[in-house]
Amino acid sequence: MITIRIFLQQAASFDWEVHQMDVHNAFLHGDLADEVYMKFPPGFRTGDTNKVSRLHKSLYGLKQAPRCWLAKLAQAMKFFGFVQEYSDYSLFVLVTNNARLHVLVYVDDLIITGSSIHVVNEFKYYLSSCFHMKNLGILRYFLGLEVARSPSGIYLCQRKYALDIIAETGLLGVKPITFPLEQNHKLAYAKGSPFPEPARYRRLVGRLIYLGNTRPELSYAIHILSQFMDSPQQAHWEVVLRVVCYLKNSPGQGILLRANAPLTLTAWCDSDHATCPFTRCSLTGYFIQLGGSPLSWKTRKQDVVSRSSIEAEYRAMADTVSEILWLRQLLPFLGITVTTPITLYSENLSAIMLAGNPVFHARTKHVGTNCHFIRDEIIRGTIATQHVSTTTQLADILTKALGQKQFEVFLDKQGVCNLHTPHDCDKNSSRSHIRLGHPLYSRS
Structure with a gap:
């Protein structure tokens, strides 16, 4: 889901069209490399009842079917010139001299966007020649997410x-x-x-x-x-x-993925010390924005008991930096350059000082060494910590009621809004600006 939000945020920022396609009987396209046998279906008569049939193509219900279909699709995509991203195997990118094309796959559903509508249509025609495809046109509905678009951005x-x-x-x-x-x-x-x-x-x-x-x-x-x-x-x-x-x-x-927004990452992290009354484990919450739009968020209980609020905040920073590192690996593949340090906001000054100052003393000697990689990322220029007050800490809503x-x-502040409330998503635009294609968003 994070990759989907990145995918759509980039399309909103660059004003690219997003199209959708569906594959008919996707699992039947896969070539079966494993040796698998099955009984004859009911009604099929053969002279020898002890015989079974060997499968050469995958069928629905086989454990190998999803892997066979993805391999078949990836082969067709790579033949067209796509490169598969190893940070997320469902993402394929094609870069030519004058255009970019991005495809995101979930089993038999594909969403396609790119800088050139001509290249998008060319790829859709190629895919239809390889498989039995259904062209669903402009993206309206994907994996239960309802999509509406306006000059303000893409609303999910x-x-x-x-x-x-x-x-x-x-x-x-x-x-x-x-x-x-x-x-x-x-x-x-x-x-x-x-x-x-x-x-x-x-x-x-x-x-x-x-x-x-x-x-x-x-x-x-x-x-x-x-x-x-x-x-x-x-x-x-x-x-x-x-x-x-x-x-x-x-x-x-x-959530609203804002249009014409600079694609810069901003992260917020927070913790609630010893919030669990039984295990005394702390709670971690982080909230990451791309271009000012919600991208990634999480609330989770920490695995170990923190001896102080500083340690709890420090562990929350470590979890957030781990997510940032994955995003920094994925974004360049989409053509989004990340050259400046990513700002990481925290409300705990002691944790910020601990992350930037590699001094060993009594208050830090019990902190797990797996958390100290934050210091290395600060030195490399990956992140830059900054203090923020509790009232403006966006991750605060993720750690407490x-x-x-x-x-x-x-x-x-988080960018959560309601399309069905006039002027809620964009104070300067009216609801008549929304490009409505889904029956849900009828103007009535």
Whole structure:
């Protein structure tokens, strides 16, 4: 999903068209190199009932089918001149003297963009000659993500998916809630009767996890609720329903990938020291922007217990730098040069000083050596740390439950908006500017 957001952010910044294609019966195209046998299908009569058939082509249901299809597709793409990126095997790039062409693959769905519409059409014609393809035109819907485009950029949301969640739980008629979790919640201490349908709880939380691909503000709530999958209590189920009531407030909320934005990376990291009441592990949250648009975010519990808030913040910085290094490896393949140090914002001055000053003393000798690679990246010029106050720390919403006023302020700063609310995504443009192609975005 991070690669998809990079892919679309670049298209929005350079004003490239994004097209979509679908492969009919993709797994049937793969050539099977392994020796695999199968029984004859029902109704097929043969003289010898002990005989079996050997497969030369892949079939749906075979473990080898996805790998065979990807190998077949990659072979056709490389023959056309594409290069496959090893940081993400689903990404293919073609560079010619006067054009760039990018293709992102997910099984049988392909999204295509490039600097020349002529090269895009030429490639689509070539692909149709190799496989039985369906040309879906301009990108509207991909992997559950609904795409709308305007001069302001590309808007991603999962409105239909969110409405399905609300309808499944029977909360279409409830009163909406403006923020997902109450401040100072005590879910870890919840006691009472176990929820009688744990499978239903797991299914609902699982659906919320996928919804988090366009809703970064849900990251903390999803992290908390995912910890009770094994034996949820009735109190946990009530909190899940509260999150669904929050979705009812704005089911079409999503992220805006801004157009005409300089493709520079900016990172924010934060931690909540000893937040888990049982393991005393801290919580890490990071938020990375590309061109001022949301790109990558995560909330996770740290693996070890930090002895101080400095160590917890330092480990949060290490997790963020690891993600930055992967992004720096991927972006040049897309033609996005990263020459200046990436600014990493943290609210802990002690952690910033620890990252820049390789002095060994009593307060740092217990910090794991795997975290000290941050210093090497600062010396190399990969990152540049900078202090930021708590009120402007964008990752703060990923590590704790905030009140309504603070929550709404952080939504605006992170670039989370609602296309269905007039002027919410762009104060200077009207909703009539949106290029609507999906029935969901009808002007009525």
